[in-house]
Amino acid sequence: MPTADPVVSAIAEKYRNNPTYVLQILRETQEALDWISPETVETVAAQLKIPRTRVQSVLQFYSFLYDKPRGRYRILFADNITDRMAGNIALFEHMLSRLKLKRGEVSSDGQVSVDLTSDTGMCDQGPAMLVNNRAIPRLTMRRIDEICALVKERVPLEEWPADYFRVEDNIRRRETLLTSIAPGVALDAAIARGRQGMLDEIKRSNVRGRGGAGFPMGTKWEGARNAPGAERYIVCNADEGEPGTFKDRVLLNSFSVRVLEGMAIAGYATGATKGFIYLRGEYKHLQAKLQREIDEMRASGRLGASIRGAPGFDFDIEIHMGAGGYICGEGTAMVESLEGKPGRPRVRPPSMVQVGYRGKPTVVDNVESLAHATEIAVEGGAHFAKRGTRFSTGTKLLSISGDCERPGVYEYQFGVTIGRVLEDCGAKAISAVQIGGASGVLLTPDDFSRRIAFEDVPTAGAFMVFGPDRDIFEVARNFAQFFAHESCGFCTPCRVGTTVQRNIMEKIAEGRGSRYEINELKRVVAFMQRTSHCGLGETAGNAVRDALSKFRPAFERRLRAKDFEPAIDLERALEPARRITGRDDAEAHLETES
Amino acid sequence: MAETTFTIDEMPIPFTPGQTILEAAKAAGIYIPHLCYHPELKAHGGCKMCTVLVNGRPQTACTQKAAAGQEVDVDTPELNAMRRTLVQMLFIEGNHFCPGCEKSGACQLQALGYEYEMLTPHFVELYPERKVDASHPDVLIEFNRCVLCELCVRASRDIDHKEVFGIAGRGRDAHLVVNSPTGKLGDSALAVTDRAVQVCPVGAIIVKRVGFAAAPIGERIYDKSPISAEVDVNESSEAR
Numbered sequence: 001m002p003t004a005d006p007v008v009s010a011i012a013e014k015y016r017n018n019p020t021y022v023l024q025i026l027r028e029t030q031e032a033l034d035w036i037s038p039e040t041v042e043t044v045a046a047q048l049k050i051p052r053t054r055v056q057s058v059l060q061f062y063s064f065l066y067d068k069p070r071g072r073y074r075i076l077f078a079d080n081i082t083d084r085m086a087g088n089i090a091l092f093e094h095m096l097s098r099l100k101l102k103r104g105e106v107s108s109d110g111q112v113s114v115d116l117t118s119d120t121g122m123c124d125q126g127p128a129m130l131v132n133n134r135a136i137p138r139l140t141m142r143r144i145d146e147i148c149a150l151v152k153e154r155v156p157l158e159e160w161p162a163d164y165f166r167v168e169d170n171i172r173r174r175e176t177l178l179t180s181i182a183p184g185v186a187l188d189a190a191i192a193r194g195r196q197g198m199l200d201e202i203k204r205s206n207v208r209g210r211g212g213a214g215f216p217m218g219t220k221w222e223g224a225r226n227a228p229g230a231e232r233y234i235v236c237n238a239d240e241g242e243p244g245t246f247k248d249r250v251l252l253n254s255f256s257v258r259v260l261e262g263m264a265i266a267g268y269a270t271g272a273t274k275g276f277i278y279l280r281g282e283y284k285h286l287q288a289k290l291q292r293e294i295d296e297m298r299a300s301g302r303l304g305a306s307i308r309g310a311p312g313f314d315f316d317i318e319i320h321m322g323a324g325g326y327i328c329g330e331g332t333a334m335v336e337s338l339e340g341k342p343g344r345p346r347v348r349p350p351s352m353v354q355v356g357y358r359g360k361p362t363v364v365d366n367v368e369s370l371a372h373a374t375e376i377a378v379e380g381g382a383h384f385a386k387r388g389t390r391f392s393t394g395t396k397l398l399s400i401s402g403d404c405e406r407p408g409v410y411e412y413q414f415g416v417t418i419g420r421v422l423e424d425c426g427a428k429a430i431s432a433v434q435i436g437g438a439s440g441v442l443l444t445p446d447d448f449s450r451r452i453a454f455e456d457v458p459t460a461g462a463f464m465v466f467g468p469d470r471d472i473f474e475v476a477r478n479f480a481q482f483f484a485h486e487s488c489g490f491c492t493p494c495r496v497g498t499t500v501q502r503n504i505m506e507k508i509a510e511g512r513g514s515r516y517e518i519n520e521l522k523r524v525v526a527f528m529q530r531t532s533h534c535g536l537g538e539t540a541g542n543a544v545r546d547a548l549s550k551f552r553p554a555f556e557r558r559l560r561a562k563d564f565e566p567a568i569d570l571e572r573a574l575e576p577a578r579r580i581t582g583r584d585d586a587e588a589h590l591e592t593e594s
Numbered sequence: 595m596a597e598t599t600f601t602i603d604e605m606p607i608p609f610t611p612g613q614t615i616l617e618a619a620k621a622a623g624i625y626i627p628h629l630c631y632h633p634e635l636k637a638h639g640g641c642k643m644c645t646v647l648v649n650g651r652p653q654t655a656c657t658q659k660a661a662a663g664q665e666v667d668v669d670t671p672e673l674n675a676m677r678r679t680l681v682q683m684l685f686i687e688g689n690h691f692c693p694g695c696e697k698s699g700a701c702q703l704q705a706l707g708y709e710y711e712m713l714t715p716h717f718v719e720l721y722p723e724r725k726v727d728a729s730h731p732d733v734l735i736e737f738n739r740c741v742l743c744e745l746c747v748r749a750s751r752d753i754d755h756k757e758v759f760g761i762a763g764r765g766r767d768a769h770l771v772v773n774s775p776t777g778k779l780g781d782s783a784l785a786v787t788d789r790a791v792q793v794c795p796v797g798a799i800i801v802k803r804v805g806f807a808a809a810p811i812g813e814r815i816y817d818k819s820p821i822s823a824e825v826d827v828n829e830s831s832e833a834r
Binding site: 567 | 680757764
């Protein structure tokens with residue numbers, strides 16, 4: 001047994017050496033030690049009494065856990081398409097050159113590394129970066145210079161100007177959800193309705209899941225309540241990993257009463273007594289604040305035993321931090337992650353409401369869905385259902401970013417047209433809008449009379465606007481890179497298909513694509529859609545498919561006027577032979593193409 | 595008791611409650627291809643070779659329970675083309691050189707390639723760099739040939755009760771890891787007699803000093819009959 005590191009031991013003890021918390025233990029250990037060494041893996045495995053391979057599987061699955069030193073300052077630039085449009089790559093390269101680093105490399109003094117990461121939920125205030133998981137939005141060249149100076153002077157992160165870390169809400173439009181509610185009001189309303197009464201109101205409201213899939217929340221809650229067994233769980237999905245979305249960040253920051261009491265109401269209606277907030281690693285800046293509010297709720301009788309004096313209404317909430325992994329937003333993957341495992345989607349059936357967290361009935365709902373429960377508790381389902389459309393009741397938050405004058409969070413009743421939204425956010429002369437994030441749909445002006453609703457254009461809320469000068473090929477390429485990075489690796493079609501898709505897009509980007517690649521992309525996209533294990537693989541080709549069908553010239557102008565172009569560059573492949581033979585005459589080269 | 599059948603390609607198939615489509619098909623002598631499934635182990639559902647259409651929707655036959663009245667499509671041109679693509683993807687993802695592989699002729703991946711008429715890898719090879727682990731006295735791991743079926747992981751955990759293997763890494767970085775202080779097989783608790791050694795469907799985990807001597811060309815398992823003839827026998831390609 002390795003010598004127990006006191007730091008690791010203390011962290012593991014805090015979690016009672018429970019292997020279910022291995023992800024949390026590794027996260028906190030890294031915060032203390034900067035990385036997870038093989039010795040740390042041994043210590044954690046020994047202390048939790050699990051095989052080291054289980055620790056490794058978690059360590060190597062999550063993007064923000066490092067099994068190699070990455071410096072004291074681990075800097076990651078957000079690399080969503082909106083960050084690119086705002087010039088993140090120039091800032092990234094500037095920083096690399098100032099620090100004399102290559103991408104992903106650790107400085108010779110072991111202090112700093114700089115790399116790229118997926119979207120960080122700051123599209124309305126990009127370009128953004130994460131330094132040791134702390135978000136810094138609104139980057140400029142000057143800010144980069146300042147940060148380089150702080151790094152060189154080894155100023156601890158806690159002493160950096162607080163202003164750097166300020167995250168704005170950017171609320172631009174409100175209806176009913178983005179209004180404050182006094183603590184306890186929604187809980188009292190729910191208690192007055194009784195457990196069955198509250199469930200009935202949720203069903204009457206027809207509220208559908210806001211995470212994108214639109215599953216009726218009442219059906220889900222009822223399924224969990226009716227499932228056998230005494231133990232049940234509520235999971236608040238605050239992973240918000242879909243590129244282009246950030247509305248949950250605002251709900252968690254400024255409307256946490258709604259979110260936390262919504263969770264308790266879900267517990268009340270379903271009989272669950274324990275709730276988890278699965279908070280994405282990128283939102284670490286919200287962790288301490290949410291924890292304070294949970295503590296305050298406990299202290300004031302809004303969490304804990306007999307909430308608001310209602311006998312048997314017992315409920316508590318725990319925050320579980322993610323560590324970089326888009327797939328963990330998928331309900332079953334999230335539950336796997338909560339159990340301290342890699343976030344790989346489970347085989348369904350059984351459904352989560354039957355067999356979820358630790359095999360018990362579990363409701364996984366989006367932050368926004370749970371917040372709506374407070375509205376329904378107060379005003380009743382019938383009243384709630386008056387807003388929106390018949391099949392999509394209530395309001396919807398949209399996260400608007402890209403080429404518009406006023407990016408931010410907008411609340412609309414379902415049924416609003418895309419044209420109206422574009423007008424409100426100050427988007428002019430638009431060539432396309434990506435709705436629903438990287439896995440969503442790309443719409444062009446012909447579609448702008450369509451409506452945001454489950455029956456027309458469904459969305460979890462991402463709304464990225466592209467002006468006339470934007471190259472839609474680059475949008476699709478960014479999303480293809482995203483999916484290749486985020487595939488969990490469980491099933492063959494997604495694990496290999498997302499890489500094949502990305503490589504074809506790269507080949508076209510290099511100007512070495514032909515008509516064959518276009519057709520091949522279509523085949524690969526259709527294949528992934530049909531055979532993948534979960535929604536990630538099923539939607540991983542959407543952006544490429546839409547870009548191909550609506551912006552084909554963006555692809556065609558990069559193509560060679562040929563039917564086929566080999567994957568290898570024959571001229572480049574001859575280079576080793578030239579080097580070995582010491583030749584560089586014309587005969588040692590292929591004829592260059594005219 | 596009339597409702598205890600479902601159909602596969604329009605033929606009525608009997609089943610017992612709790613049976614998966616794959617198990618019921620196998621019992622009825624109908625072949626559904628698979629790679630990560632093994633009758634002794636909990637189903638995994640990741641390779642997707644056993645994908646069938648259940649009432650028109652793609653499902654993995656190894657995880658989907660048979661239900662009365664289900665209409666299942668197994669042997670259709672569309673599904674077979676999909677299976678060929680899956681095999682091609684598995685080929686280009688690793689480094690599979692059949693003529694030089696000890697498992698050739700007894701390898702399920704290769705046999706599936708023949709079964710689904712894979713004449714070329716079709717996609718551009720990814721040529722990953724993976725090292726061989728020859729540290730164990732009796733067993734060799736050729737990571738280049740691993741298809742991430744997790745059969746060894748499950749067998750070591752659930753049958754051998756050793757948990758010698760695990761999967762680490764995400765997406766294309768997913769790879770087999772060995773539970774030992776050095777990460778080497780030689781320092782692990784693995785024994786050549788472990789079930790985990792025998793269940794490997796490809797040439798990734800192979801027994802040393804057996805090599806090509808198992809059977810000469812022409813007499814290897816899949817020389818004699820195609821993999822689709824394996825319907826009611828237990829994984830005859832094992833332990834070669």
